[in-house]
Every structure is written in C-alpha cells, then in structure tokens.
Amino acid sequence: MRKIYLLLFFVLLAARAFSQDGITVCHTSSTDKFAVFASNKKFNREHPTPRPYTHVSVEGGKMIQYKTPDGQDANAYLVLNKTKTDNWIFVFQEWWGLNDHIKKEADELFKDLGNGNVIALDMYDGKATADRTLAGQYMQQFKQERGDAIVKGAIAYAGPKAKIGTIGWCFGGGQSLVATLNAGKQAVACVIYYGMPVDDVEKLKTLNTDVLGIFASREKYITPEIVKKFEANMKAAGKNLTVKNYDADHGFANPSNPIFDKAATEDAYKTTLAFFKARLK
Template identity: 25%
Template sequence: MALERYLREEVAIDHADGYLSRREALRRLAYLGLAAPAAAALLAACARDDDSATPSRTPGESPAGPEPAPTEDITFSGPGDRDTFGTFAEASDPKGAVLVIHENRGLTDHIKSVAGRFATSGYSALAVDLLSAGGGTKEFDDEAEIMQQLSEAQPDDLVADMTAAIDELERRVPDAKIGAIGFCFGGGMVWQLVQSGEERLAAASPFYGTTPEEGPDFADSNAAVLGVYAELDDRVNATRDGAEAALQDAGLEHEIVTYPGVDHAFFNATGDNYDKAQAEKAYAKVTSWFDEYLA
C-alpha cells in the first residue's frame, strides 16, 4: 500500500506540474487502482496554487557528471534463481562499486547512463531492473503498466532483487566496497535497503526518496548515508526530518543536503525539472561521499 500511494502521488504531482494531461493522469491512476472520484480528488489535492514548480530544464542540456563509460545489458541470478536484469558499466580501475536504482519508469536509458557516468568516475556500477519479476522494463510499453507493476510489488521482494544485484557486483568487482544510489522511487528503495541491514552496504545516497511508511529504523545498518533533497519538493521533504532522526538514532555517519530552488527529480536531464547547475553540484557531492566511504 505504501508503494501504491507513493506512485499515485507521483502521477498527481506530474499532472499538477503540467507534465501529464488530466485525461492521462486519470488513466494512470486507474491502473493504480484508484476509482474516478478518488482520482479526481487526489488531483485536486495536489494542484499547485503558485508557480514554484516552473520547469527549469533547457532543451539540449547535457546530464550531470562526465561522459558515460560503455554499458552492457546483463542477466544474472536473482531470488529463487529467477533471471534478474540490469545494466553494468565497468570502471577501468575501480575504486569501489555502486548499485543504481531507477525511478518509477523502470530501467531507462537515462538510468543506464548514470551507471556509465559512475564508471567514468571510477566506480563500476550496476543499474538493476526492479521489474525483472515481470520480464523486465523491456516488456512494458506503457508507463502506467510499469507503475502498476511496481505498486503491486512487496518491499521485501524488491530488497531481494537489490540484494541479488549486490551479489552480482561482488562477483564482478571482487573485494570492492559497495554503495547504492537511487532516484525518486529508487531513492525510497535505497532507504529500504539501508533499513534491511544489508551488511555489505558501506555507503548510500537516496535522492528525494521517501522513507519506509511505518517509520524508518536503521539500527541494523552500517552504511554512511548522504540524503539528497530538493527545496521545492514538499511531499518528499515531509519525510526528511524523520529520516535524519532515524539516522541519528542508529548512530550512522550521515549528511542531509537540500538543494535550493529546485524540485523533485532535478537530477534527471530528460525531465522538465532538471537543473544542470544543482545536478552538477549533487553529482560532485555524491562522488565525494563515495570517495570517502568506498574508495
């Protein structure tokens, strides 16, 4: 239910920001199990009453970070020996390894390029496809169906896929310390991975992701966590204080950074909220974090 509600809110915010027509938003909310009256009420509740979320992307702007290293689509053994899919980018002389978790649109070319950019920065990276149980992102032509599949998944099952991806990273990059980064939905998944107590996770950086609904508990984790937020992202920022308190309670090394003047998904160069200047700062910050805790 927590994933389903999160994804419904993502649709409503996209409509409020002008990225989805009302008709398309209602269609996607129907896929997510919301009847028309309830869907209309959610759209109304998320409507903007100001222009604070004016898109900031300039067409043709390049993504944050260096040019990506070559990537390779791979298949590896997941939970129950099921095929699990991902994209791997190998650093020439790896300082560590990074697991990359996608947004609510699945394993897109943008997320694959993020893995490639980390490889250029010295971290072999694997972007895992959390739609693997349904055959992978490639099996879905409709973003509404992708969101439906993710909303129906159990957090423990998604953590199992991420754990299998860490297994694969260990196989491909022996003896490397492992970090994780995720965006939007993927940011929430990174928080779930930290809460799972995965002992091989040395560092984590959730970008504008919500923490587990029942209240985060990171007592079993050893990861150094860099939480990244956007100043205008009120919905996700409502969970920020709780995340920081849980990190403090767990005694984890951590830092919370909120980038000014930007909204949710400001790091994604394919979206209208992209802000190159702040995305470049965020990329430099997270690579510095990984340099400290993984290299």
C-alpha cells in the same frame, strides 16, 4: 439507525477522498508509501513525460542476467572496471524503469569514480515506460520481496568481498536505502535522491554506513517534514546522515525532465561523487 449508517458512510467516503487527494500515508514501509503516491492523480500529473533520449553505452557497458535467491533471473546494466576492484556502485531507477537515462547515470558514475564497477538493477523485471500512467502502475505492482531478491542476487554476483555503495532517485532513492540495509556489512555508502526514507529506527540501527540525502525543498511528497523526521530517526539510531536541500522540485536531477535544474544537479552530483570517493578508496 439508518441515519447513523448514512453518517458512517459519508465519513468513510470523505476519508477515502482525503487519502486520494491529500495523500494520507499510514503505511510503515517506504515502498508502501510510494505505492500510495502512485495511486494519486496529482502525483502522476507532476511527473512530466521525459524528453526523448537514446544512450550510447561506454565501452564494456552491457545488459546482463543473474540468478536471484527466489529461483528467478534478474536483469541489470553492468559496467566493469578493466582493473579488478571490489568497489561497486548499485544504481536504482526512477519510477520509469531501467531506461537509457539511468544507463547514462551509471556510465557517468563509472567514468568519474574511476576505481569501481557500476551495476544498474532492473527492479521492474524488464518493464520500462515513458508513460506516467504505466509508471504509476509499475510502481504499485512492485513487490519489495522481489526487490530484495534482485538486490541479494546482485550482492552475490558482486561477491563476498565487494564494498557496495548505492544510489537512486525517486522510487529508486527509497530502494537505495533498503538495499543498503540488505547489504549489511558490505555496505559502505548510500545516496538517496528525493526518495522515501525508511522510518523504522530499529532497522536504521543496522545500517553499516553513512547516508547522503539529496532533497528538494519545494517537494509536495517527500516533504521537508519527512526529511526532518528522517534526520531525527537517524540520530535516534546513532547513524550519520548528511542532508542537502535544494530550492527545486521533485525530479530536478533528471536531465530528461522538463523541470531539470542544471545548477542544483551539478552541485548535488559533485557532493555525491565526493561522498563515494571518500568511502570507496
């Protein structure tokens, strides 16, 4: 009997080690899957420290607070169009938090879109870092219930007539899709940059918009196999998904990332902008 217990102990120990190093993901939600990644040392090591960057906001760009349905306040970086418009882009951060790089992305989208408002949501409630260990902790501590409340508060802030597009990178890529589901009929466009997709076909059936997925073919985490499964799930849900794969690594579109791929980023952004413009007229 003792031998059986010892055998079970070593089997469990091996399984635990495999889940740590091989990143076995058995959770159902995209948020839980990213939390598993954040606990993995290899995943953390492959997120180099961002290059220093200080952003100077466009005219009108500012931090705001708004109420959320769970009785709390949320933070966001907002750029409002001088001409009243119901077009909105919700921007979702990488695992670093709402930092100056994300504010820069929001400003660029605002300028290039030309006919919309852009709001970058603070999904970590004021926490941001350039330390990958802390970033991993923040991502693990994130609760989707709070994230949903932040998004729903932003939808209420934008108003019932708002037409909402979403975009995010890495952790924010998954949140972009979740936010689109939360936006219901107000959603008009969703862009995911190398984020973990929702794999529940029944949830995907409730999508009200097309999805553009920007992925990296050299990914070790949001792998080509995960992307193919996402394509199959979207097809099963009867929804339209456009996928663009780049010969690049995870995080390639972040200019503050040492592995930044300028050519891939410019092409992906051109595709993203066209996607939004076609749906936010």
